[in-house]
Amino acid sequence: MPNTLKTVFILCIALNSAVFAGALKPPFSFPSAKVLPKGVRNLSYKGLMINANTKFNNSGQRVTVGDPFNKRITFQDILDGKDSYVDKAGIKQMMHSIGASEQDMIARTTGQVNIVADAHIPVFAYGLGKRLTVAIAIPVVHSSTNIDVGNVQANQNFINGFRKALKDKGADDKVVEFNKKMIDPISEKVKEDNYLQMNNENKTLLGDIKLVSKYNFFENETNRLTLSLDISLPTGKQADVNKVVDISGGDGQTDVGFGLAHDLQVLNILTLSYAAAYTFQFADHTAKRIPTKSTSSLSPDIDDNTWRDLGDNFLIHLATKFHYQGFHFDTAYSFQYKERDVYAGNKYEKERYEWSSKDTRQNMHTIQVSLGYDTITLYKKKQFAAPLSVTLNHTRVVAGKNVVNDPLTSLDFSMFF
Amino acid sequence: MKTIKLFNTTFLFVILLLASCSRQADLLQADKHIFPAPTFMELNAENPSAPIQSKMRGATILVFPNEDEVEEYSYISKESEIGGASDFELVTNQLSYKDKIPSLIKKDLSGGKKIETMAFIIFATGSVRDDLYVKMHENDKKMDLLDKKLEPILKKYVCYNPVAGRRRSYTCSYKEVESTTGPVIAKSCRSLKKLTFTDFNSEQKTTFKEDLKVCNKIKADKEQIKKQNNLYSEIRDKAKGLVVDILDTLGKITNLSHFSPVIGLSDGDDESKRSILKLSEKRDSIDQLKLFVDFGLSGANSGTQEYSLQNGKIANLVFFKNENNVYKLEFSIVTENFTIDADMAMSDHRDFDVRFAGSTEVHYNDGTLRKGLIKFELNHL
Numbered sequence: 001m002p003n004t005l006k007t008v009f010i011l012c013i014a015l016n017s018a019v020f021a022g023a024l025k026p027p028f029s030f031p032s033a034k035v036l037p038k039g040v041r042n043l044s045y046k047g048l049m050i051n052a053n054t055k056f057n058n059s060g061q062r063v064t065v066g067d068p069f070n071k072r073i074t075f076q077d078i079l080d081g082k083d084s085y086v087d088k089a090g091i092k093q094m095m096h097s098i099g100a101s102e103q104d105m106i107a108r109t110t111g112q113v114n115i116v117a118d119a120h121i122p123v124f125a126y127g128l129g130k131r132l133t134v135a136i137a138i139p140v141v142h143s144s145t146n147i148d149v150g151n152v153q154a155n156q157n158f159i160n161g162f163r164k165a166l167k168d169k170g171a172d173d174k175v176v177e178f179n180k181k182m183i184d185p186i187s188e189k190v191k192e193d194n195y196l197q198m199n200n201e202n203k204t205l206l207g208d209i210k211l212v213s214k215y216n217f218f219e220n221e222t223n224r225l226t227l228s229l230d231i232s233l234p235t236g237k238q239a240d241v242n243k244v245v246d247i248s249g250g251d252g253q254t255d256v257g258f259g260l261a262h263d264l265q266v267l268n269i270l271t272l273s274y275a276a277a278y279t280f281q282f283a284d285h286t287a288k289r290i291p292t293k294s295t296s297s298l299s300p301d302i303d304d305n306t307w308r309d310l311g312d313n314f315l316i317h318l319a320t321k322f323h324y325q326g327f328h329f330d331t332a333y334s335f336q337y338k339e340r341d342v343y344a345g346n347k348y349e350k351e352r353y354e355w356s357s358k359d360t361r362q363n364m365h366t367i368q369v370s371l372g373y374d375t376i377t378l379y380k381k382k383q384f385a386a387p388l389s390v391t392l393n394h395t396r397v398v399a400g401k402n403v404v405n406d407p408l409t410s411l412d413f414s415m416f417f
Numbered sequence: 418m419k420t421i422k423l424f425n426t427t428f429l430f431v432i433l434l435l436a437s438c439s440r441q442a443d444l445l446q447a448d449k450h451i452f453p454a455p456t457f458m459e460l461n462a463e464n465p466s467a468p469i470q471s472k473m474r475g476a477t478i479l480v481f482p483n484e485d486e487v488e489e490y491s492y493i494s495k496e497s498e499i500g501g502a503s504d505f506e507l508v509t510n511q512l513s514y515k516d517k518i519p520s521l522i523k524k525d526l527s528g529g530k531k532i533e534t535m536a537f538i539i540f541a542t543g544s545v546r547d548d549l550y551v552k553m554h555e556n557d558k559k560m561d562l563l564d565k566k567l568e569p570i571l572k573k574y575v576c577y578n579p580v581a582g583r584r585r586s587y588t589c590s591y592k593e594v595e596s597t598t599g600p601v602i603a604k605s606c607r608s609l610k611k612l613t614f615t616d617f618n619s620e621q622k623t624t625f626k627e628d629l630k631v632c633n634k635i636k637a638d639k640e641q642i643k644k645q646n647n648l649y650s651e652i653r654d655k656a657k658g659l660v661v662d663i664l665d666t667l668g669k670i671t672n673l674s675h676f677s678p679v680i681g682l683s684d685g686d687d688e689s690k691r692s693i694l695k696l697s698e699k700r701d702s703i704d705q706l707k708l709f710v711d712f713g714l715s716g717a718n719s720g721t722q723e724y725s726l727q728n729g730k731i732a733n734l735v736f737f738k739n740e741n742n743v744y745k746l747e748f749s750i751v752t753e754n755f756t757i758d759a760d761m762a763m764s765d766h767r768d769f770d771v772r773f774a775g776s777t778e779v780h781y782n783d784g785t786l787r788k789g790l791i792k793f794e795l796n797h798l
Contacts, residue, residue: 049440051442066447069447084788085484085529085530085532085533085536086481086532086533086536086788086790088533089532089533089534089535089536089537089539089540090536090540092533092537093537093540093541093544096512096513096514096517096541097512097513097514097544099513099514110447110448110449111447112445112446112447113445114442114443114444114445115442116440116441116442118439118440142439144439144440144441144442145442146442146443146444146445147445148444148445148446148447149447150446150447150448150449151449151450151451152448152449152450153450153451153452156452159452160452160454163454167764167766168544168547168766168768168769169774170762170763170764170766170769170772170773170774170792171762171764171774172743172762172763172764173739173741173743173745173762174762176741176742176743177741179454182451183451200442200444202439202441204439
């Protein structure tokens with residue numbers, strides 16, 4: 001271990017966007033303006049455990065991730081699903097003949113989605129100069145997704161009546177189609193729109209590799225100010241456009257982020273830190289399913305050259321850190337906001353691309369706690385063989401919009417050499 | 418140094434161990450509830466493999482306009498010329514949802530809405546025709562039952578040794594006796610009433626009077642049913658007339674023929690001009706498809722023409738069972754102005770016997786594509 005190592009702290013790298021693509025994620029590290037001393041290397045491993053079973057919807061209400069699958073099917077929905085006016089007329093006539101109206105519910109679709117993701121992020125940092133530290137983070141994400149969909153038929157008279165009306169018209173093939181849709185409408189719709197069948201899936205993916213640099217431009221006894229620049233490279237595999245639910249390793253595009261961090265040493269054992277960061281998500285082209293109606297993102301239509309501009313996001317992060325003889329206990333609050341995504345293209349009507357932007361504006365309020373221990377002080381006193389550290393972090397999303405609600409737990413191992 | 422290396426190696430080992438761990442998501446079950454589906458035995462034909470009469474009971478071919486072709490179109494159903502209910506009211510009054518059926522199509526509606534309204538009225542009137550067809554069928558069965566009740570009454574009173582009287586009345590013997598003239602059996606209640614049995618005792622006279630009453634009751638019931646069927650038949654004709662009226666009015670705007678009359682079993686007197694669909698015995702192929710249709714063409718092809726596999730005006734015919742076990746029939750009808758590509762499915766029904774129903778794409782020579790409907794109806798033998 002080089003002797004120039006005097007004060008070594010865990011390098012805080014904003015790695016949030018390296019794990020899951022595009023969208024806001026709960027933070028798992030704390031703001032810090034500290035940099036590595038010149039020549040010191042740091043290898044750390046961050047293990048993140050996150051579930052995605054519940055989320056805050058566009059109204060800020062807590063719903064299940066499978067909530068979009070839970071929908072009432074009314075005759076109006078059946079009518080809206082028909083493009084042809086003649087087909088609409090046929091449905092209307094049969095609907096009235098069985099004594100039903102547009103608002104009557106015939107069934108409701110149900111769905112449950114359970115996602116578990118574990119991200120393993122090795123990070124290598126190097127003190128390039130006295131004030132400049134560079135780092136690279138290479139996330140690997142293992143995800144496990146379980147999906148189940150179903151249908152709860154609501155009105156036996158309407159269903160049997162409609163079936164009979166189709167049969168009376170001599171439309172035996174439509175009777176078969178209706179029967180299938182009444183048993184599992186989501187799976188039938190998925191098949192009709194040429195998606196892959198929804199199956200439980202386990203997979204391991206490389207995420208977006210992140211390059212980070214931190215420059216400490218001011219420091220005195222009590223204050224430290226640092227600027228950061230990070231670049232997310234599009235190394236992670238994007239979500240498969242042929243899957244209804246797919247965990248991606250990345251969003252397929254390059255992001256650039258700028259940040260400012262400030263540490264205020266209030267006492268020997270207490271530091272207040274805050275950070276602000278802004279990430280630019282650059283526009284690009286990608287393959288995307290373009291919705292056929294505003295109420296559903298399922299669509300048979302793919303535009304391979306959809307212009308996309310994922311929303312920029314910013315972060316404000318406030319922390320208090322207690323540290324005493326190697327032990328540290330930290331708490332933090334963060335607020336993140338992401339602009340809505342914008343899509344455009346030439347293959348379909350402009351309005352349909354605008355529907356893709358629905359529910360993409362996000363915000364997230366989180367609180368974090370962290371408990372850790374490092375051997376750096378003991379190492380400096382030559383009472384321990386190596387400078388290591390271990391930290392356990394827990395983050396809770398307390399409010400938000402269009403973001404996952406489940407807590408995140410992470411384990412951080414770090415060594416310096 | 419060795420100690421540091423040991424620590425670092427151990428540290429790396431722990432990291433690799435942690436990195437290899439991963440969790441599994443819990444298995445979930447979404448709510449499901451499916452009502453038991455009827456088997457539809459009660460809707461399928463009683464004997465679906467019964468032979469099918471090849472001459473079509475009826476057929477319908479119609480084509481809808483495109484949205485941009487109906488800007489000038491509007492429709493208002495005709496009022497009754499003699500007062501009372503109009504044809505539209507007579508037809509729609511048969512439906513529980515008659516208030517939902519518009520009697521007019523306003524000019525300021527969008528093209529799509531006009532087509533939807535037009536199609537809705539057509540489907541509604543179609544369902545009236547179907548409902549009344551079923552009722553007429555049920556009435557026919559009632560008639561058969563009444564005839565079966567009537568027959569023994571008439572046959573019971575054989576008039577032996579008849580002596581003719583005035584206005585086809587007879588005096589006769591109930592007991593079988595020899596006679597130079599044949600016995601008389603009444604063919605109707607009226608004729609039965611005109612028989613006088615000279616050898617009846619008082620009890621037999623009473624029974625005869627009661628049987629006459631029963632006979633007249635049956636006769637009255639039959640007349641009632643016949644009257645009802647006549648009314649149903651009239652309403653069915655008016656329903657068809659409504660469809661023709663809507664589409665003819667449309668045709669005046671588009672200069673196209675949207676309704677093409679097809680000659681069926683009960684149309685016209687010429688037996689050689691009956692539309693035919695003949696299935697093979699095994700029902701795995703179509704042996705003959707011949708349609709007599711008036712597409713509203715001009716010149717040599719005007720009026721009702723034959724379109725068949727034989728004369729080549731029906732082409733590309735495919736008949737198969739699809740993955741859903743439904744028989745499908747696809748073919749093209751070729752005319753000088755357009756080609757109709759039909760995609761139909763076959764259905765066997767308890768009330769309607771055999772139907773082929775489906776949609777068409779009509780490709781006009783000027784490149785326009787319009788969509789339509791097509792239906793064939795056949796009887797089981």
